[in-house]
Amino acid sequence: MNITLSKVGETNVLQIEGRLDTTNYGELEHHLSSLTNNDEIKILLDLDKLEYISSSGLRILLMFLKKIKAADGRFMLCGLSSDIREIFEISGFINIFEIFENQDAALK
């Protein structure tokens, strides 16, 4: 997995490429912890290049969604492929996250 960070206005954009699973979810957790510990609570995860996600990855997303919501921030997702979207639907995550088509739509 590769994670690329950028900032657009007040929003921290994390582009995730490859696989997010039990072997590497700690890397994403580390990046999200660094941001939220510095009160950076407006975050967009761009999943356009995400090929695979397992429950370990979803757990990290839920953990930070709760943390960021509690701090009155925003945790948004965009760029879900149809296969990844199906995993979000089965897990019910489709209803609890703010999900956009792409970065432009999320950052508007």
Add this chain to the structure above:
Amino acid sequence: MQRMNKVQLIILNDVGELRKLHIACENMAAEWLLPEKISMNINLVLEEIISNIIFYSYEDDLEHEITIDFRKENKEIIISITDDGKAFDMLSADVSADIDKPAEERKIGGLGIHFVKTLMDSVEYRREGSLNILTLHKNL
């Protein structure tokens, strides 16, 4: 050339071994010409089952083998996972994934078993002596 319709993968009870699972699923998809979605779902379900075994099944710190047998029939893929951990039937485990609850009320966990039950067409568990054997069926 005759295609093989059976493949066996043995992995150890170490999280790093899950990478072998990913490679095996990719090879299986290529060999058996499986749609990408089916191979991804099989990979996902196996990751959930095997990480569960690695994290919760063993009561010692010794090395254990987990055997995964893949078989392709005409219209389905059948996968058996055999481990020598403590008896555990995930099908009767009282785990709910709270999938309809809002974020604030959702527990962080329980999703793995939910994926296994949802993404496979059928799942059977049996205990044979000291072995857990879980058999998954995925229709093609």
